[in-house]
Structure formats: structure tokens, C-alpha cells
Amino acid sequence: MSIILGHMDNISGFNLDKMEVKLVEGKAIYQLLTNNGLIGVNDLIGRELKIHFDKEINCTNCGKKIPKTYSGGYCYPCSIKLAECDMCILKPETCHFANGTCREPEWGLKNCMIPHYVYLANSSGLKVGITRTTQIPTRWIDQGAVAAIPIIKVGTRLQSGVFEKLLSSEVNDKTDWRKMLKGDNAQIDLQSSRDELFELFGDDLDDLENKYGSDQISILENEPITEIEYPVLSYPSIVTSMTFDKQEVVGGKLQGIKGQYLIFDVGVINIRSHTGYKVHLEL
Numbered sequence: 001m002s003i004i005l006g007h008m009d010n011i012s013g014f015n016l017d018k019m020e021v022k023l024v025e026g027k028a029i030y031q032l033l034t035n036n037g038l039i040g041v042n043d044l045i046g047r048e049l050k051i052h053f054d055k056e057i058n059c060t061n062c063g064k065k066i067p068k069t070y071s072g073g074y075c076y077p078c079s080i081k082l083a084e085c086d087m088c089i090l091k092p093e094t095c096h097f098a099n100g101t102c103r104e105p106e107w108g109l110k111n112c113m114i115p116h117y118v119y120l121a122n123s124s125g126l127k128v129g130i131t132r133t134t135q136i137p138t139r140w141i142d143q144g145a146v147a148a149i150p151i152i153k154v155g156t157r158l159q160s161g162v163f164e165k166l167l168s169s170e171v172n173d174k175t176d177w178r179k180m181l182k183g184d185n186a187q188i189d190l191q192s193s194r195d196e197l198f199e200l201f202g203d204d205l206d207d208l209e210n211k212y213g214s215d216q217i218s219i220l221e222n223e224p225i226t227e228i229e230y231p232v233l234s235y236p237s238i239v240t241s242m243t244f245d246k247q248e249v250v251g252g253k254l255q256g257i258k259g260q261y262l263i264f265d266v267g268v269i270n271i272r273s274h275t276g277y278k279v280h281l282e283l
């Protein structure tokens, strides 16, 4: 349950974290965790909202006050200690768990040595990506995808990375966030795109299936497409990015939410990239 906000309520200082997302009847629902509880961000669309940076940043792991964040929300010592900040998270095909060198083997067991999906999505165009099976559809909403479909199920993060790298020779693996925020997604038939990739990479997919074993790899030929509608009144034609590293107050009239971005009439802000920034809200 989120707090119902009155017209004049303000929310006192709290550390930003990525918005919590869920998909309800095809619509993306966003909530922000504050010290006053969860706020339903969808309810703020169309209203004036100012986010004030309290000029304090705290490591999201150890809570220490820091001048800047590393790896998206951490102090430097945590960023070189935690497995979730390791380079192999960005390049899953380099997972080194099997070598016994995972920074936190227990974390790796729970987060990487578990089933993953390779998926196709329409974020700023066709892209390939990977995610833990438990992170669907969260991952897709975080990326601002308007549609997505799992195409391969694999046993580990490493395997998902190997498949993704293979397919990324043909399909983009990054989202152009400016384009994503303009909202003019071309229609993409994800099922046809999947079938074309399976056709094109048939031999390579067979080789990888033989390498890892058919108990680890499932080629998914019939998954349904998930479509996602975002709460946006109007998309910007020019995307102006705002950050607390350059301005103390961000806000205006909230036009919508897509991915992890708040879209204001005066520009956009990526909430996730300000993880650990202490802010208060003026409504």
C-alpha cells in the first residue's frame, strides 16, 4: 500500500533508491520508498513536484557519508569488495565463479548461479538482454521497454552472458535512453525477430546447448510477448537531463515516468543513478 498524498504534504529527508516497479494489467506502476513509507509516484503525475538534494550522499551498502558514489550508489571500499559491483556483473560472460574467485561466493550462488533468461525487448528499438528469471518484468520496466519476450532459458548468469554476446553481433544490447524517453517506439514484431535470430544462429545455439547440456539450456519458441504501458502524459521532443551533481533542486510539473526516469516539463532525471543521495520532496 502506498501513502495517499494530500495537496500540501511534503516528504522529509530520505536516501533515494531505485523506484520499485510492478506491472498491473499491462501498466507500469511506480513506488518510491521514503522514511514515511512507499509513495505511489503514478499519483503525482500532472502535479508540481520538487526534489531537493540535501547535499548528503550515503553508501547504499554501509551507510557511510561519501562525496560521490561508485558503481551506482556505493562508497569506494564497498565498490571493490561487493560481488554486485564487480566487472562481471556488466559483462556476465566473464563470470569467474567457477574459478573460485567470486568476491562473495554466497551472493554469487544466490544471484548468478541460478536460472536466467535471454530476452528480446523494444526499448529504444530492438535489443537483446539478460535477467534473472525472478526479475521479470521488473528488468523490462527499469529499461523502459514497451514490449519484451524471453527467448532462451539458461542455468546460470555466465551462460546467459555467452548467449547474449553471440546475439549482440546482430542485435543491439544497449538502450539509447534519450530515444527511449522520446517515446516514439517503432512497432517491432518480437516473435518474428526471435525466429529470424534462431534461424541465423541455429548452429551456434546448438553448439552452446551441447556444450552446457540440454538440462541447462531451453530454446523458447513460444513464449508470449509482455507489453508495457507507461504513465506518461506527454513525451519530450528534446530530452534535457538533470542531475543533483549540477543542481540542488530538480522538478517542475511531472509529465510521466518511464524506465527509472521521472519526466518533468523542464527535463528528465534518472532516479536510479542517484541511489544514496539524500533528498526531500516538496509537493
Ligand SMILES: [Zn+2]
Pocket (backbone or CB within 6 Å): 059, 060, 061, 062, 063, 064, 074, 075, 076, 077, 078, 079
Ligand atoms: Zn560503503
